[in-house]
Amino acid sequence: MKKLYISMMLLGAMAFSSCDMDLKPVGSLEEETAILNSQDLRKFRNTLYTNLRSVTSGAFVYLTDIQLDGFNGLISNGNNLSDFSYGQIYPTNENVTGYWSGNYVMISNANALIGKAEGLRASSAYTDEQKVAFARYEGEALFTRAFGYFNLVEHYSKSYTQTDPNAAASGVPLVKTYSPTGDVTKYPGRATLAEVYALIESDLQAAYDALKAYEESGYTDKFTEQYETDKTAYLTSYAVAAMQARVALVKGDYQTAWDKATSIITSNKYKLVLRSAFTKMWKNDTGSEIIFQPFMSDTEKGGSNGGIFQKEDESDPYYIPNYGTLMMFVENEGDIRYDAWFTQYSDFLIEGQSYKAYIFCKYPGNASINTTKNEFVNKTKVFRTSEMYLIAAEAGARLGGDKLSQANQYLNDFCKKRYTGYKDKTYSANELIKQTLAERKREFIGEGMLWSDLRRTNEGFQRISNFDIGDPELDKINGVMFNVGKNLKYEAGDYRFTWPIPKNEIDSNPQMKDQQNPGY
Numbered sequence: 001m002k003k004l005y006i007s008m009m010l011l012g013a014m015a016f017s018s019c020d021m022d023l024k025p026v027g028s029l030e031e032e033t034a035i036l037n038s039q040d041l042r043k044f045r046n047t048l049y050t051n052l053r054s055v056t057s058g059a060f061v062y063l064t065d066i067q068l069d070g071f072n073g074l075i076s077n078g079n080n081l082s083d084f085s086y087g088q089i090y091p092t093n094e095n096v097t098g099y100w101s102g103n104y105v106m107i108s109n110a111n112a113l114i115g116k117a118e119g120l121r122a123s124s125a126y127t128d129e130q131k132v133a134f135a136r137y138e139g140e141a142l143f144t145r146a147f148g149y150f151n152l153v154e155h156y157s158k159s160y161t162q163t164d165p166n167a168a169a170s171g172v173p174l175v176k177t178y179s180p181t182g183d184v185t186k187y188p189g190r191a192t193l194a195e196v197y198a199l200i201e202s203d204l205q206a207a208y209d210a211l212k213a214y215e216e217s218g219y220t221d222k223f224t225e226q227y228e229t230d231k232t233a234y235l236t237s238y239a240v241a242a243m244q245a246r247v248a249l250v251k252g253d254y255q256t257a258w259d260k261a262t263s264i265i266t267s268n269k270y271k272l273v274l275r276s277a278f279t280k281m282w283k284n285d286t287g288s289e290i291i292f293q294p295f296m297s298d299t300e301k302g303g304s305n306g307g308i309f310q311k312e313d314e315s316d317p318y319y320i321p322n323y324g325t326l327m328m329f330v331e332n333e334g335d336i337r338y339d340a341w342f343t344q345y346s347d348f349l350i351e352g353q354s355y356k357a358y359i360f361c362k363y364p365g366n367a368s369i370n371t372t373k374n375e376f377v378n379k380t381k382v383f384r385t386s387e388m389y390l391i392a393a394e395a396g397a398r399l400g401g402d403k404l405s406q407a408n409q410y411l412n413d414f415c416k417k418r419y420t421g422y423k424d425k426t427y428s429a430n431e432l433i434k435q436t437l438a439e440r441k442r443e444f445i446g447e448g449m450l451w452s453d454l455r456r457t458n459e460g461f462q463r464i465s466n467f468d469i470g471d472p473e474l475d476k477i478n479g480v481m482f483n484v485g486k487n488l489k490y491e492a493g494d495y496r497f498t499w500p501i502p503k504n505e506i507d508s509n510p511q512m513k514d515q516q517n518p519g520y
Contacts, residue, residue: 066085091500110145411425
């Protein structure tokens, strides 16, 4: 197999490796005729969901949180992810390479399905009802391609609002068809950021239209009835709308962000969970506000979102929430997330000494998935209604005018479900933005969302690592946190808010020879 990562995509390869970023070679195309009929198309569709499960779990989710200000590594963690924790990020890093190749592999499979679905829809061999299903699968593939490209530009390009999106080579390489080739002269260089966003937005709109049409058609078949019993495991028009809201917020298109987020809220289809059901949502992966979470079972797992923070025997974890993180959750009285997402390990050994510490337990492990050993695997809630409330609150505040009052109400409605005894508040536009961003930082800790927020708002960070609780047994943990990175600080616009293009890609793709990101 070639070492090229764009060429991997063009060749249809599936396998890549990195720390908790492994995709199994499931459903790769051996030849152009691999998808011949409707049954093949449906089976290969499952590959896209396998890809989505992979790129929305494990290190794909938490890696940027390790890079930012919320967590510190203990000296017993074997230098696990230490380069990211220390702010020492290089083009040769296996996670930088794994994230790049994992998303491009997924895009390759989406391109393959899109092309074949278009061919089957044009064929006279299938009924109109069958073609409704084909259009659905194509819509799912269009979403998947957009999702992959958004992941890529959010890590390997500058944020849309903080750069010239029309600048040459500001985006990532675009490939829109499945065209296997070993000819390196045909490998694409980096497109502009504007071109990548144009594809993302057009793909999402086409996906929305296709899935909405499928939903309104009432079409079903025996496969849908037998296997699609968990509706949150499959893409819907609501999931696409949630993605459109997320993309629009990052792009600074606040009207679209408002329109899409409020359309989901006002549908009343995905209501915020009651405070009493909040912990259950994270433990059992069930709850009314979950819009999309890829399927997992004891035999089909994604990566572990919680294993980096917890151990089954409550021994020394790799990373712990630092003092600044804990204070963020206790500064407002009654935050139910504090009790749900943080616990204590009371007696673990590091270099022969006993320690106790606060532990991040947002991902406690779903018992139906972790049947023999708790690997702290939970279904990743890719989209949930809480994000839509916070997008609507921020977008409404930025739009101002007659939307400010409703934007305040959206933040109040959200907070009523996260704080006991919460009373409505009314903020000015600027203060509402500030409060909403603070709630986003709390709500999405450990989910990789802070990365986008700091990039798009041009903010930096400063770690507050050392504990000063006043309990000597808890403050003692300061002595076994890595000193390197303890006081890590990124100024606004730090070059490390954009990851490097993997060295193997630069070396192997002639068109990208001079297209590395600044600072690397």
